[in-house]
Amino acid sequence: MTKKTRRLVTIHDVAKASGVSVSTISRVLNQKSDVAEETQQRVLEVIQQLGYSSNLAARSMRSSRTYMIGLIVPDVEYAYSLEVLKGVNHAIATSDYDLLIYTTGSFQKQDTAVHEQQYVSRLNGTVTDGVIVVTPSARSFSSTAPIVSIDPHVIVENYPTVYVDHYQGAVEAVRYLVELGHRRIAYITGRSGMQNSERYRAYCDVLAEAGIPYDPDLVHEGDYSIDCGTVGARVLLALPDRPTAIFAANDQTAIGVSEAVEQLGVRIPDDLSLIGFDNIPEARFYQLTSVDHPLMQMGMMAVELLIKAIEGQTIEETITKIPTRLVVRKSCQALAENVKSL
């Protein structure tokens, strides 16, 4: 285990080297106006020369403003998070703020509501001027600095939120399957929460509207993972009266379904129609994803809201809703194609 033996060059070193006091250095660093031009020059030179940079931890502890925005996100690997990330990045790039992303790399690792609060207090109030939390499960956060939440699993109580219209999105998806002529439409759900119940409601509503009786056997509980898609597909396709279409809670799950289904010799979309919720079909060549994309928009909007809050404009309990655009046909095929080519 490496010891942090010697500390890096500190403000004291700079002070010594330039023959002034630490507070003067600090003033130069923070661009205070009350420093002699000459002194400033000299200090700047020394800083340059020594390769000094103020230490984030120390600075954060003392000053109220860090010009850092925090993003707390379960992972930075899968489509959903990355798309949001792109939006956030886009907005950050043209702002005065830098971005600090905190992730455990996996929502399995320890992402419960309790830990979310911990992450928030870890960053907010000191290290960052404000924090964006992606898909939080916690209902509320205590924090001194502003918070914006993106697409929460629960209804958030005391913070502005940007979210996808899960009801509408699910309606579009299921309705598409109905219009394709399907009567046996299965649903692999997400983890329980607001997102999920909205989609579930949509599923039921569309079935009802189409006069299709609700069959509890066709609803398989999932958790947004690839695995639950695999398992779900196996269970559903083993049913005596097997479904002809599956609506999956998100793309991860849909991927799982595709994998399982292929092994069973069931072909998509010939034998089985498949739709995932968080479709990102435009992303085929994904650096081209346009800023119109709902997930990117959520990210951009969250940054905008947060900066407003940080800079003092009182945020009313703003709730910003972004409609999903599901381009079902495309995504359905893209998925199938892709899985085959794996």
Add this chain to the structure above:
Amino acid sequence: MTKKTRRLVTIHDVAKASGVSVSTISRVLNQKSDVAEETQQRVLEVIQQLGYSSNLAARSMRSSRTYMIGLIVPDVEYAYSLEVLKGVNHAIATSDYDLLIYTTGSFQKQDTAVHEQQYVSRLNGTVTDGVIVVTPSARSFSSTAPIVSIDPHVIVENYPTVYVDHYQGAVEAVRYLVELGHRRIAYITGRSGMQNSERYRAYCDVLAEAGIPYDPDLVHEGDYSIDCGTVGARVLLALPDRPTAIFAANDQTAIGVSEAVEQLGVRIPDDLSLIGFDNIPEARFYQLTSVDHPLMQMGMMAVELLIKAIEGQTIEETITKIPTRLVVRKSCQALAENVKSL
């Protein structure tokens, strides 16, 4: 501007509430063994109850280990960075470490070698146990904690590095164009640096090997941006003896070329062949990108190396080279198609 008026619950609050001293709380927090079972229980309860979480900045300042790995990256929006990110995330997910990503959102914002050093000292040594720097321009860093660099623009002096084989990748790309029968092959370069000169060398070598005379007019200087692709394409296509193929330094630039070219009524790939370097063709539906992808592998490998370094295994001057796989045909068409559909 919001003032950080009231501070969050601190270790002192916990101490007061549980009737012990702060040092005891700290001991519990850090799982020291010399705390009475009973005391520990009580403290844990209070912590839970108060929703306390140790402040990152403060903790970092005092302790040598934070179990945080830092990633310094120019942006988290474009294909290249995201692909590396996915690799890093993948490795982090199964490790004991959390990930802290620091970005300004744009390499335009202030990404010079000087600033890179600043970012490193901001994080490393206090906030993080080690840092991965993506595509650094700085030749060396001073830091107390370990550093690993990914795909640097220059030859890195004192740190382990993971990088793509730019020479080989460029050879494949240009050779592909030659095999297509092209004789007038233009090259829009990246910013000057190691990556670029390697590719340039490959470009020249392949031309020589094919007996094609080198024409300086066909080499247009770029900077990895979309814009330089647009400009470059216009200039190149205005040439009396215009090129029939363009090799772009990266995908961003290639996108720029596609855009400009379309406006000129030149069609890809019929009238003009186009290849970008950092092709990520498998990423059509990008959550499916496999861990075999060179860019992801770089990310994963960097984490591995860094953790080794942090945990004391002395790292020799390891240089890990990952060959590029360019699937030129696919990517070329995908690009063109996609740009048209914008």
Add this chain to the structure above:
DNA sequence: TTGAAAGCGCTAACAG
């Protein structure tokens, strides 16, 4: 087994 006290590097009064 615990507490008191000394800082980590920095900023922000307050004096000069």
Add this chain to the structure above:
DNA sequence: CTGTTAGCGCTTTCAA
């Protein structure tokens, strides 16, 4: 315009 000083919240000796 500049220096002195008092902490921010935490960990870590050193005593008790």
